[in-house]
Amino acid sequence: MSETPRLTGPVEIVGTGLLGTSIALALRRAGVEVLLSDVSREHVRTASGLGAGRARTDDDRPQLVVVAVPPDLLGPVIADALERTKDIGGAAVTDVGSVKTAPLGALVGNPEVSRYVGSHPMAGSERSGPLAASAALFDGRPWAVTPHPDSDATAVHLVEELAQLCGAVAVRLSPAEHDRAVARISHMPHLLAALVAARLADAPTDHLALSGQGVRDVTRVAAGSPTLYGQIVSGNAAAVGELLVEVKADLDKLIAAITRGDRQGLEGLLAQGVAGTLAIPGKHGGPVRPTRSVFVSVPDHPGELARLFADAGESDVNIEDVHIDHDPGRPVGLVELVVDETRAEHLLSSLESRGWVTHR
Template structure:
């Protein structure tokens, strides 16, 4: 077993993540074998160029298990049993302690190394897959205490091949990290989105980018996310208790008109947003949003971005909010604060109307 990934790679589970990994491997010229309980998914993924169906005698160098969380432990054990004596098995589940515990004591445990790409969308299925899904994204690699270092290196090679950046973490540390950065935020987004379900059309007409930003991830598959969050119950429960304590403080501050207490809680949240790493993992820089009114018809966005490019100011993020009463979109460009006025001046000289 070497650190280099030469293939074949077998992908078990041809949904969004599995098929995207398969496409990335094919992009790199590796042979890919596709397995799924749903033969239609295999046919679809094959038709996309992601690989071929398993054939008798196939011995993969690496097996990637990409099945729903509740099925991970059994699927990993099955692959350790069925694969060749040097075949490495990884999984791409969102929780890492539970599947490792499920295969504890397996005689081939040294060949298993968990992993978790921090990429995806609210969509599912092979038709939503992309070879570029992982480009530049962090990908946790979580070897257990019994993992063969050579197996870990092979999984790291998969991460690099897919264009991602490997982050080595113990399984328990990983689960605490994703509880904080993914699982609890998803629950919070769902709770906020749930308040909209019974809202009147008049109330919903006032929706803007803020509520869309806060609730976006709540659009994910409830069955899948209940498995993900349930599989990480200890870490999620501990954080939810912290959130509950702060929510009690918020309720008290609002009910008693305690402005100082409310401001303190809001400032604590603001500090949290500043703790999120900036682009490419660097320290975050002060950003400012510049809003530009854009007519909602073909070619206007292209013209705007061409004018931004000519200004020499880099766009750090972009959002679009559509005016419900007019055929106009408000494009919000995040740029480094020290260059906001430079961009404003350049765009206004081209006839664009800007707003703070």
């Protein structure tokens, strides 16, 4: 691999679930030939029927192999891809798993390891399977590319081009740095969301009747597959474990502050949380801009939400984010429109003039 060719295909996708089929659809959108393989022939038929590509044959010579299988299977499937392509042009091989040091560790001593470059698109869904796939899943999303010291430069280039063809933004990290990053921004939040959600499982019905958007926001990711996330977290145990020790220390401080009535200590911990939310990059990766929430009552009827968005558009105000909290006692939803702080009052007045009930 001395040259730096363009990624023209064919690209083989091993594993036609949500991520694999979404990558295949995005590549087909970009005009790249895609080969599909999976232990489930039904998944391959479904993905093919969606226009994601065709089933791989023994005569095919892929330029790049993308392994999109469950975390526990990554090591052996990557090794198999390296082995069966070494005599047919030496395809580059990547995977899209959530952890990068574990599959690389499984390849120690593999003579073909230079053709492997790990990667991880930061996109997904609580849904699974090829029918949940979308060509637009990665549009504008970060896609970590994690070369190791022995990675071939051409293989790195092809994997970064894969991310770009799928509409994502390639971000290069070392495998270890990637695992520390996803432990912080994905794996630990999932575990803490699961612990919070577990407190709801046996809660009295009258307690749950008070549920609002806040508890839904905090617990949403806890709905993911326990089997899948068990594999992901186990594969990143060291990085996740370090962060959980830090959280445990803060939790001990929080308990002590509450039981002692230490208001200053409690507010200090809460202020750290505010600082953390402000550290999250804003839209398009830029700095966080001051925003304000505008709350509007919306009847739970077809077309009402579309009418609200149209009226907001007529007000010449850009909606940065939106949340919907359904009122359990009435056929009305409370819609939170997050807008630029300087435009909030204008939006409130404009919507009220069009007959909307707002909450100031």
